[in-house]
Every structure is written in C-alpha cells, then in structure tokens.
Amino acid sequence: MNMLIESINLKGSVKAITSKSYAHRVLICAALSDKSTTFKIDEFSEDILATISCLEELGAKIEIDGSKIVVYPIVKKETIPILNCKESGSTLRFLLPVATTIYERVIFKGEGRLPERPLSDLVEEIENHGVKFSSRTIPFETEGKLNYKESFNISGNISSQYISGLLLAAGILEDEVEINITTKLESKSYIDLTVEVMEKYGIEIVESGNKIVKRKSYKTIYREATIENDWSNAAFFLCASALGDLISVEELNLKSLQPDREIVSILRRFGAKIEVKKNIVNVYRRTLKGITIELSEHPDLLPVLAVVASISKGETKFINGKRLRFKESDRIKSTVEMINNLGGMAMEEADGLTVIGIEKLKGGIVNSRGDHRIVMAAAVASIVCENEVKIVGSEAVNKSYPKFFEDFKILGGDICRQ
Incomplete structure (x- = not known):
C-alpha cells in the first residue's frame, strides 16, 4: 500500500x-x-x-x-x-x-x-x-x-x-x-x-x-499489571511538534527506563523548547541547530531525528549506529535514501550518517524498504516539505503502530491511500 x-x-x-x-x-x-x-x-x-x-x-x-x-x-x-x-x-x-x-x-x-x-x-x-x-x-x-x-x-x-x-x-x-x-x-x-x-x-x-x-523463580505478585506507554512511537509526534505547530503527547512516564525517553533531551539540544506537565510533553518549535547524536543507546530514533536534522542549521552527525544495518531495513542506508529523496542532504557513514540542514525539503517519493520507522519518519517529514510526500509500502507501520495514520489524520494530516 x-x-x-x-x-x-x-x-x-x-x-x-x-x-x-x-x-x-x-x-x-x-x-x-x-x-x-x-x-x-x-x-x-x-x-x-x-x-x-x-x-x-x-x-x-x-x-x-x-x-x-x-x-x-x-x-x-x-x-x-x-x-x-x-x-x-x-x-x-x-x-x-x-x-x-x-x-x-x-x-x-x-x-x-x-x-x-x-x-x-x-x-x-x-x-x-x-x-x-x-x-x-x-x-x-x-x-x-x-x-x-x-x-x-x-x-x-x-x-x-x-x-x-x-x-x-x-x-x-x-x-x-x-x-x-x-x-x-x-x-x-x-x-x-x-x-x-x-x-x-x-x-x-x-x-x-x-x-x-x-x-528465585517467577511468582505472580500483582494479578493486575500496568504496561506503560511507548516513548519510541511518541518520538514521531514530539519531533513533528518541534518542526511545526504544537502537538501535546499525553500519558508518558517521565521516569520510564525506556531508552527512547531521551528524545526529550535530544530535542532540547537541537534547540526546541520542552514543557512537561505531569505526564504530558509539549515541544515548541524554535531555531534548530545541528548536533552530534550517539545512537548506541537509542538507535530506533535515527529516522525521525534525521528529519529534524534535515532542516536544522549546520551539520548533524549520527555516530555509533552500526547495529542499525540489521533492523527491518539497513536503517542507515534507508534513512539516507529517505532524506535525499525528499530533497535533503544526507551522507552515509560506516556506523552512522551526516545530515546537512537546509531551510525546507522539497517532497518526493520514499520507499519504506519494509521498515515501520522509515514510514513514520517520512510522514513527519511532510510537515517541512514544499510538495507532497508519497510513501511506498506504508503498511509497514502495522509492525509497531497500526493506527499511526489514524492519529496523524486526527492531528490534521491530509493523507490519501493509493
């Protein structure tokens, strides 16, 4: 699809x-x-x-x-x-x-x-x-x-x-x-x-x-368990907020052990303004500047952070991400391809990539390569594109976030399935 x-x-x-x-x-x-x-x-x-x-x-x-x-x-x-x-x-x-x-x-x-x-x-x-x-x-x-x-x-x-x-x-x-x-x-x-x-x-x-x-061995202590909500997928809308108008992401645990909670501090380093109210995170767009991002502890954030980097002033370097070669796609290669296909400037490195920020992306066609995170990152990139974005293989989102496009549309996204 x-x-x-x-x-x-x-x-x-x-x-x-x-x-x-x-x-x-x-x-x-x-x-x-x-x-x-x-x-x-x-x-x-x-x-x-x-x-x-x-x-x-x-x-x-x-x-x-x-x-x-x-x-x-x-x-x-x-x-x-x-x-x-x-x-x-x-x-x-x-x-x-x-x-x-x-x-x-x-x-x-x-x-x-x-x-x-x-x-x-x-x-x-x-x-x-x-x-x-x-x-x-x-x-x-x-x-x-x-x-x-x-x-x-x-x-x-x-x-x-x-x-x-x-x-x-x-x-x-x-x-x-x-x-x-x-x-x-x-x-x-x-x-x-x-x-x-x-x-x-x-x-x-x-x-x-x-x-x-x-x-010791397993014993059921609590007959009712609580599963906390996901920082990895919340990151897409937090980054979208850093690129455009305010999107409040609700019901996040700020004390979570999930490594991708670091998205908050990374966006702050880019220059975005962060506001936290109980379990709600607000990200406000400000002038964004390129930074260096270590990927070894939170590799799944690469695609959407590369989108943020693509319109940030200067150079952003992503390092120590060799393991990303073995995700649902070669995620270093597919992220570089996504940014370049949309009119940005990204260069592949052995264990990461470098992105040179420009004022605005042009839009274009992105092949998901079967990778759910490429699909969602490309959708977020549409916010900073002059023209429409076509995502080939968008059904890959079902791997982690089946209702992503539902939420995207509720937030005002203009999407058309082909």
Whole structure:
C-alpha cells in the first residue's frame, strides 16, 4: 500500500500508545508465572501479536477482550511447538532461550528480514549449553533442553535482547543463574527494563560489573499489571511538534527506563523548547541547530531525528549506529535514501550518517524498504516539505503502530491511500 501526504502542519494532542518493548516482557513473564495476570494493551501491533501467538503455541492461554488481556501460565503440550515469530526480533530472541528451557524440540520460523538479523552469538551460546540446531538461521528446529549448570557468556554489543532472553528464561528455574557479558554493553536501558518487569514477578536480579545473577523463580505478585506507554512511537509526534505547530503527547512516564525517553533531551539540544506537565510533553518549535547524536543507546530514533536534522542549521552527525544495518531495513542506508529523496542532504557513514540542514525539503517519493520507522519518519517529514510526500509500502507501520495514520489524520494530516 502507498500513502500520499500533503504538506500540512499537525496540531492538537495525542495519547501515547502501549509500549511494545514493555508489553513483550510482561506477556512473557505472565506466561511463565504461577497465576494469571490481567492488563491492558491499547494497540496490538504485529510484533505483539507474534509474541502472543508464540506463547499460545508454547501452551499459554491468552484471552483478549478489546484492550483487556488475561494471560494464564504455560501448560506444557505433548506436541512440538511451531513458533512463527513473523518479523519480530524481540519475539525470536526472547523466546528462543525460553522455549528451549521448557521443550526438548521446538520449530522456529520467521518472515521478512528476520532470518538475516543477528542471532549467531545467541545460537552459539545456547549450543554450548546442550541444544542442537538444524540450521544457523531460521527456519530451524532445536533439539535438547537448555542446560543451566554452567554460567552463560554472551556479547553485549550486538543485541541487548540476547541478554534479556537469557534472563527471561532463567526465571523459570529456582536455581541461581549467572550471565557474563563479554563485551561493552549497548542499550543497557532495555536490560534494565527486563529486570524491572521480572522483579515485579518476584525475580531477584543482582548486577555486578559485567556479571548478572538471577535468583528465585517467577511468582505472580500483582494479578493486575500496568504496561506503560511507548516513548519510541511518541518520538514521531514530539519531533513533528518541534518542526511545526504544537502537538501535546499525553500519558508518558517521565521516569520510564525506556531508552527512547531521551528524545526529550535530544530535542532540547537541537534547540526546541520542552514543557512537561505531569505526564504530558509539549515541544515548541524554535531555531534548530545541528548536533552530534550517539545512537548506541537509542538507535530506533535515527529516522525521525534525521528529519529534524534535515532542516536544522549546520551539520548533524549520527555516530555509533552500526547495529542499525540489521533492523527491518539497513536503517542507515534507508534513512539516507529517505532524506535525499525528499530533497535533503544526507551522507552515509560506516556506523552512522551526516545530515546537512537546509531551510525546507522539497517532497518526493520514499520507499519504506519494509521498515515501520522509515514510514513514520517520512510522514513527519511532510510537515517541512514544499510538495507532497508519497510513501511506498506504508503498511509497514502495522509492525509497531497500526493506527499511526489514524492519529496523524486526527492531528490534521491530509493523507490519501493509493
């Protein structure tokens, strides 16, 4: 599906949607616990539905009534589970250790670019602990259960999800489990998020240097859980506000451990005025100036921040984003392509990019490359374009924010599906 967007300022207020990162973790912890948990998810993205489907395949019972969801613990089945993770890297990396802890044999499948995304370090470490793989990349079948007698040694600079997956699986056992991180750790906030959710389910986590120790097993403490709202997707409308008229983004947790909450301080560094009232964030446009942005802790912000950079005075450098090469698209390449196709000036680097700000973008055609964040960034870019923006493959938003264009239209966006 293609989307045609006219150049019109957005204005108004929008409620942040449920955090995908938080929801994955709560769903898994609830399924591994000893009693049912009830909570709300107001936006069932494709990634969240993938995790729900896989948990059901593992033996969890999950009831959905509108936004209300009840998760009952996994009851092991006699058949071999077939887990289709769709395009969700989180689902695959979290559930690979979990499933191989519970089952002797599991079949894993995926779609899109998921088979190309990094997994080898996690596969190798799981192999070191007694599990055989029919292939190094999905689709594959595993044989043997994960052995926890020895500590785990895993890299921290490829994907923090490797570590989160091992932690989530370790919570199944009562015994102490030790995980040693063998490299510099990137995106630590996502591990902190995992720890925060696990602790709400009775798990004790002790961190010391590059070592993480898990103690105790899952116990349902709160029969009703709260899932906080999403900073990653809120960032698109916060940036839109920095580029045009005021958009108030509501129901955000300013004390969240989500790394993309840093969007507030990054926009402030660009020169935008930020106003916070309880759980509402207002961003006011001011003269924007180029800055240097470190991507290792919040790589998902790159596409929309590149749009902000495209009309900021001077040069903006994005650095230490090598992992972005392995997202739903090569996100460094697809971000550069988006900015240049819209009449901006962006140059690709090995681990990032440089954007030279101009007064206004021209508009044009953007190919999403199947990447939800490119779609939403291109839509935000329409605000600062002289002409319309056509987005090819706009359905990619369903991966994380299915009602993005609904909210975009409510805020005054002029869109036409083609």
